[in-house]
Amino acid sequence: MNSSEHSADSGDARSGSGGRIPLSGGVHGPAALRELVELTLTALEVGAERRGGPIPAGEPEQLARQFEGVFRYGRDLGDKPDEDALLRLTELLAYGSADPADPSCAAHLHGPPLAVAVAADLAVSALNPSLDSWDQAPAATVMETALVAELAELVGFHPGQAAGVLTSGGTESNLMGLMLARDRILGREVELDGLPAGVRPRILASEAAHFSVQRAAALLGLGERAVHAVPVDRELRMDPERLAAALALSAREGARPIAVVATAGTTDTGAIDPLHRIADLAAEYGAWLHVDAAYGGGALFSDRLAPLLDGIARADSVSLDWHKLGWQPTAAGVFLVRRAHTYASLARRAAYLNPADDEQAGYPSLLGLSLRTTRRADAFKIAVTLRTLGRAGLGRLVDICHDLARSAAEAVRVRPALELHCEPVLTTVVFRYLPSSATDPAAAATPSATPAADPAAVDRLNAELRRVLLREGRAVVGRTELPGAGAGRVRLKLTLLNPNTSAADIAALLDTVVRAGKALEDAEAVS
Numbered sequence: 001m002n003s004s005e006h007s008a009d010s011g012d013a014r015s016g017s018g019g020r021i022p023l024s025g026g027v028h029g030p031a032a033l034r035e036l037v038e039l040t041l042t043a044l045e046v047g048a049e050r051r052g053g054p055i056p057a058g059e060p061e062q063l064a065r066q067f068e069g070v071f072r073y074g075r076d077l078g079d080k081p082d083e084d085a086l087l088r089l090t091e092l093l094a095y096g097s098a099d100p101a102d103p104s105c106a107a108h109l110h111g112p113p114l115a116v117a118v119a120a121d122l123a124v125s126a127l128n129p130s131l132d133s134w135d136q137a138p139a140a141t142v143m144e145t146a147l148v149a150e151l152a153e154l155v156g157f158h159p160g161q162a163a164g165v166l167t168s169g170g171t172e173s174n175l176m177g178l179m180l181a182r183d184r185i186l187g188r189e190v191e192l193d194g195l196p197a198g199v200r201p202r203i204l205a206s207e208a209a210h211f212s213v214q215r216a217a218a219l220l221g222l223g224e225r226a227v228h229a230v231p232v233d234r235e236l237r238m239d240p241e242r243l244a245a246a247l248a249l250s251a252r253e254g255a256r257p258i259a260v261v262a263t264a265g266t267t268d269t270g271a272i273d274p275l276h277r278i279a280d281l282a283a284e285y286g287a288w289l290h291v292d293a294a295y296g297g298g299a300l301f302s303d304r305l306a307p308l309l310d311g312i313a314r315a316d317s318v319s320l321d322w323h324k325l326g327w328q329p330t331a332a333g334v335f336l337v338r339r340a341h342t343y344a345s346l347a348r349r350a351a352y353l354n355p356a357d358d359e360q361a362g363y364p365s366l367l368g369l370s371l372r373t374t375r376r377a378d379a380f381k382i383a384v385t386l387r388t389l390g391r392a393g394l395g396r397l398v399d400i401c402h403d404l405a406r407s408a409a410e411a412v413r414v415r416p417a418l419e420l421h422c423e424p425v426l427t428t429v430v431f432r433y434l435p436s437s438a439t440d441p442a443a444a445a446t447p448s449a450t451p452a453a454d455p456a457a458v459d460r461l462n463a464e465l466r467r468v469l470l471r472e473g474r475a476v477v478g479r480t481e482l483p484g485a486g487a488g489r490v491r492l493k494l495t496l497l498n499p500n501t502s503a504a505d506i507a508a509l510l511d512t513v514v515r516a517g518k519a520l521e522d523a524e525a526v527s
């Protein structure tokens with residue numbers, strides 16, 4: 001108990017038992033929370049029921065209008081306290097959410113969290129440990145350290161030699177990997193003096209790599225143009241011959257290849273770059289190997305799919321995201337390095353957080369492992385989930401979603417109005433709607449004669465089709481563009497992360513896509 005809880009002063013803002021302001025911690029916290037959590041759960045039910053689908057129907061402004069009267073722009077915030085704010089706003093939040101627990105919500109690497117993980121996260125919110133110093137998070141510090149060792153083992157690193165930290169996600173993990181690469185290859189003076197004159201750093205990543213690689217290069221003072229985009233094959237796997245050529249070119253141009261980024265599960269197709277071949281090339285040129293497994297890391301849980309990530313243990317650093325293929329509420333990112341000593345340049349000492357004498361006395365603080373200072377105990381929900389389901393239990397969920405993707409691909413193939421881009425690798429199916437002029441054999445003989453078969457028109461049709469489904473609140477389907485240039489690259493995608501979705505749900509969703517496409521075509525033909 002802190003001294004303010006003993007204070008005799010009880011202002012009129014105080015409520016709850018004994019006139020005290022209800023807080024979430026301590027012995028009395030759970031009682032204060034219980035009633036509010038019950039209320040919140042009721043509001044979640046009511047809101048979801050009112051939505052009645054994967055996303056609220058209507059235009060974005062219609063949703064914005066429902067919040068009018070709740071927010072009081074320009075008015076005194078204290079003019080009218082709203083006792084029901086939690087209930088009303090939770091209901092609105094639930095109503096207005098894109099809910100990945102609905103089988104028709106399958107656009108992004110945005111999964112439905114497991115109930116047990118969310119319950120664990122509630123405990124974290126209530127206790128509010130902060131991982132920047134031991135004295136703000138004794139148990140959470142121990143648990144994160146142990147979880148990182150377990151995950152290092154899962155990746156194939158030697159747990160005694162590896163190190164890592166929980167992050168906000170792949171974006172932060174990729175930034176950290178490239179930061180350590182920069183400091184390792186160019187020297188730690190970069191931290192003090194910036195880039196030495198005349199050095200031309202280069203990062204090699206495939207053209208299907210995540211955009212956060214470019215952003216990290218910009219933040220690290222390397223410049224986005226330091227990132228060389230290596231071409232990919234149809235599945236969006238990096239072409240290792242093109243990587244070899246790009247590295248040879250770097251050497252000829254006097255550029256310094258500081259890192260090769262391999263993607264283990266591209267955001268769009270789930271493609272996995274050839275890790276061993278890339279590791280050989282990175283080693284040959286003395287570059288750091290960062291493996292971005294933000295999506296594909298989940299395959300490590302599955303006996304069937306884990307071999308796809310063979311070679312990941314050769315990485316210098318790895319990004320994993322359990323808020324993607326791991327059924328955790330956001331955020332649940334993990335950054336790992338194979339050799340703890342390469343972590344050195346992140347270490348920071350702050351007199352008020354991790355004084356050296358405390359550490360020597362056996363009080364470890366995790367401050368020096370993260371770019372952040374205050375940091376939630378995101379490790380806890382992951383640790384609880386892993387213990388509840390086990391690796392095999394999570395692997396089964398991965399396999400279910402992988403099977404679902406394969407059956408979805410088959411369902412795309414048997415619908416003449418749809419075109420499959422490639423076989424699913426993990427849990428994503430990439431396809432597009434083809435207008436009847438492109439699928440009708442008579443019209444196909446003279447494709448250029450019909451405007452609908454024009455690649456730009458097919459792109460527009462697919463993009464509009466997706467918005468129609470959003471507006472109608474019927475489905476949340478992904479939309480992307482394949483790498484390259486020119487028209488004809490727009491694709492739709494289903495990112496299947498819901499283990500309760502059935503093959504019949506997906507078949508119905510694809511029928512909805514086809515119907516929406518035909519309706520748009522008919523409307524165009526009339527206008």
Ligand SMILES: *Cc1c(COP(=O)(O)O)cnc(C)c1O
Nearest residue numbers: 169170171210267292294295321
């Ligand atoms: C999602 C994703 C990221 C970004 O991760 P966040 O958790 O959104 O920051 C990076 N790389 C890949 C391959 C991804 O799929």
